[in-house]
Amino acid sequence: MIFRRTYRNMNEQIVPEEVLIRRTLSTAYWESAHKPMRLRGALLIATVLALCLALALPVLAATDAGYALLYSISPETAQFFKPINMSDENQGILMTVESIYIHEDTAEIYISLQDLTGDRLDETTDLRSNYDLDIPNGCESSEVFLRYDSETCTNHYLLTIRETNGNMLQENTKIHFRLGEFVIGTYTVETFDCGIDLTEADLSPDTMTVELDGWGGRIPATETEKQLASDFTIERKNYEVLTPSESLYTITPNIDITAIGYVDDLLHIQVCYSGVLANENHGILALRTEDNDDIEANNYISDILNATFYNEDGTKYYEEYFFDVSPEKLENYTLAANYTPYTGKITGTWDVTFPLKETN
Amino acid sequence: MQRTPQCTVFSTGVNDDEAVIRQYADMVYRLAWAYVRNNTDADDVFQEVFLRYIRRAPEFETEEHRKAWLLRVTINRAKSHLAGSRLRGISSREQSVPFTAPEEMELHEALLKLPPKYRTVLHLFYYEDQTTEEIAELLQRKPATVRTQLTRARQLLANLLKSEI
Numbered sequence: 001m002i003f004r005r006t007y008r009n010m011n012e013q014i015v016p017e018e019v020l021i022r023r024t025l026s027t028a029y030w031e032s033a034h035k036p037m038r039l040r041g042a043l044l045i046a047t048v049l050a051l052c053l054a055l056a057l058p059v060l061a062a063t064d065a066g067y068a069l070l071y072s073i074s075p076e077t078a079q080f081f082k083p084i085n086m087s088d089e090n091q092g093i094l095m096t097v098e099s100i101y102i103h104e105d106t107a108e109i110y111i112s113l114q115d116l117t118g119d120r121l122d123e124t125t126d127l128r129s130n131y132d133l134d135i136p137n138g139c140e141s142s143e144v145f146l147r148y149d150s151e152t153c154t155n156h157y158l159l160t161i162r163e164t165n166g167n168m169l170q171e172n173t174k175i176h177f178r179l180g181e182f183v184i185g186t187y188t189v190e191t192f193d194c195g196i197d198l199t200e201a202d203l204s205p206d207t208m209t210v211e212l213d214g215w216g217g218r219i220p221a222t223e224t225e226k227q228l229a230s231d232f233t234i235e236r237k238n239y240e241v242l243t244p245s246e247s248l249y250t251i252t253p254n255i256d257i258t259a260i261g262y263v264d265d266l267l268h269i270q271v272c273y274s275g276v277l278a279n280e281n282h283g284i285l286a287l288r289t290e291d292n293d294d295i296e297a298n299n300y301i302s303d304i305l306n307a308t309f310y311n312e313d314g315t316k317y318y319e320e321y322f323f324d325v326s327p328e329k330l331e332n333y334t335l336a337a338n339y340t341p342y343t344g345k346i347t348g349t350w351d352v353t354f355p356l357k358e359t360n
Numbered sequence: 361m362q363r364t365p366q367c368t369v370f371s372t373g374v375n376d377d378e379a380v381i382r383q384y385a386d387m388v389y390r391l392a393w394a395y396v397r398n399n400t401d402a403d404d405v406f407q408e409v410f411l412r413y414i415r416r417a418p419e420f421e422t423e424e425h426r427k428a429w430l431l432r433v434t435i436n437r438a439k440s441h442l443a444g445s446r447l448r449g450i451s452s453r454e455q456s457v458p459f460t461a462p463e464e465m466e467l468h469e470a471l472l473k474l475p476p477k478y479r480t481v482l483h484l485f486y487y488e489d490q491t492t493e494e495i496a497e498l499l500q501r502k503p504a505t506v507r508t509q510l511t512r513a514r515q516l517l518a519n520l521l522k523s524e525i
Contacts, residue, residue: 007483016388016402
């Protein structure tokens with residue numbers, strides 16, 4: 001292998017996405033606009049309006065708050081976004097699809113959520129992908145929180161939605177965007193040591209067979225990981241997991257570690273969510289050595305895969321983490337946890353339908 | 361993407377920052393990727409580097425100084441970020457890689473097994489064409505240390521690939 005040439009070719013394929021650049025500029029703009037320098041904000045707005053006029057853009061678009069926001073983020077790319085400005089109100093929350101940019105198989109959508117009745121929204125509000133976009137053949141999506149405007153109690157988000165099979169999005173297709181619920185009051189719970197003696201992990205634990213709700217994992221790097229990843233297919237319905245026990249450790253109320261043991265030479269650690277937290281949770285477990293100051297010493301072992309499932313009546317939700325570590329090495333590790341639970345959720349229906357047109 | 365003329369009319373600094381980001385976006389992103397080897401973490405590092413640049417608004421005598429500052433901050437942010445992301449276990453979760461050629465996938469998997477500090481010196485030497493003295497200054501190490509790391513990185517990589525590099 002000619003290393004230099006191969007490595008160069010690989011790097012030419014690695015480029016930051018345009019949305020990342022815009023997100024960075026957006027954050028920077030928002031920070032600068034909220035410094036105690038009103039003149040700067042006024043100057044920016046005046047300049048945006050002047051520039052819009054100079055470029056003979058429609059006055060309606062130029063005075064629109066969503067478009068002005070986009071323009072302030074990145075004038076180069078704002079021109080590609082088509083103003084939509086369609087709203088739906090439910091539960092005292094006004095959802096507005098501000099604008100959209102369609103290119104090839106991808107739709108980028110700026111939306112805002114405004115609390116018309118109080119101050120339920122802030123930076124801790126998280127959509128957690130609870131939205132649908134009716135696109136033929138399905139789609140995959142990601143979201144970025146852009147900013148929170150405390151004066152109007154409005155959150156702004158950029159959603160990126162990609163057609164699953166990479167097909168071009170068809171012009172004049174009607175898009176039905178629907179938001180079902182979102183969580184509020186998210187917070188982070190982090191502990192470097194759950195206080196569980198990992199060396200007592202059961203080598204022949206009680207197990208049960210379940211139908212998985214989902215699974216995820218990292219890119220397989222070893223033969224063990226490749227084999228494990230290939231074993232998890234959507235065709236297979238039943239998987240062997242640990243039988244839940246009473247709580248071994250409470251990470252935060254309603255998030256408990258409920259079983260630890262070895263199955264097929266892999267360490268399984270099971271986490272149970274209950275009550276209001278029985279869905280829509282974000283968290284992770286890792287095994288950690290004591291020399292936490294040495295970043296490059298591989299002092300964390302993350303799971304190679306995790307599987308999720310519900311109990312029979314759907315009141316509890318389980319995540320089971322798989323670690324590739326032998327029992328002999330467990331004495332070197334503590335169990336670390338990092339979770340982002342929430343304090344409540346707002347459920348409703350927010351629907352907007354609009355025609356999809358190529359915007360470039 | 362080329363910078364369009366109208367960007368220069370702003371006096372707020374926002375578009376000057378955008379010009380710098382666009383000029384160095386690929387360089388920063390590729391160095392971050394070399395260290396963390398996945399898009400999610402590289403995205404985070406990218407954003408942290410340029411937000412730090414915009415917040416601090418450092419002034420430079422030459423463009424080379426600006427480039428060196430961005431390279432150094434990228435390495436530092438990538439180090440810090442990898443520590444946090446390992447705890448969260450998200451560093452390579454459900455990531456796709458852009459490589460399709462077999463030799464590229466083989467090299468990618470071998471690089472994944474190298475310590476990040478070796479990936480950094482390899483990237484700076486072979487992709488950014490930095491001399492060992494320049495790398496030493498960036499990493500604030502002795503040139504001899506960099507040369508040793510470079511040799512060690514080549515050996516490890518050759519063993520993993522079972523071929524000379």
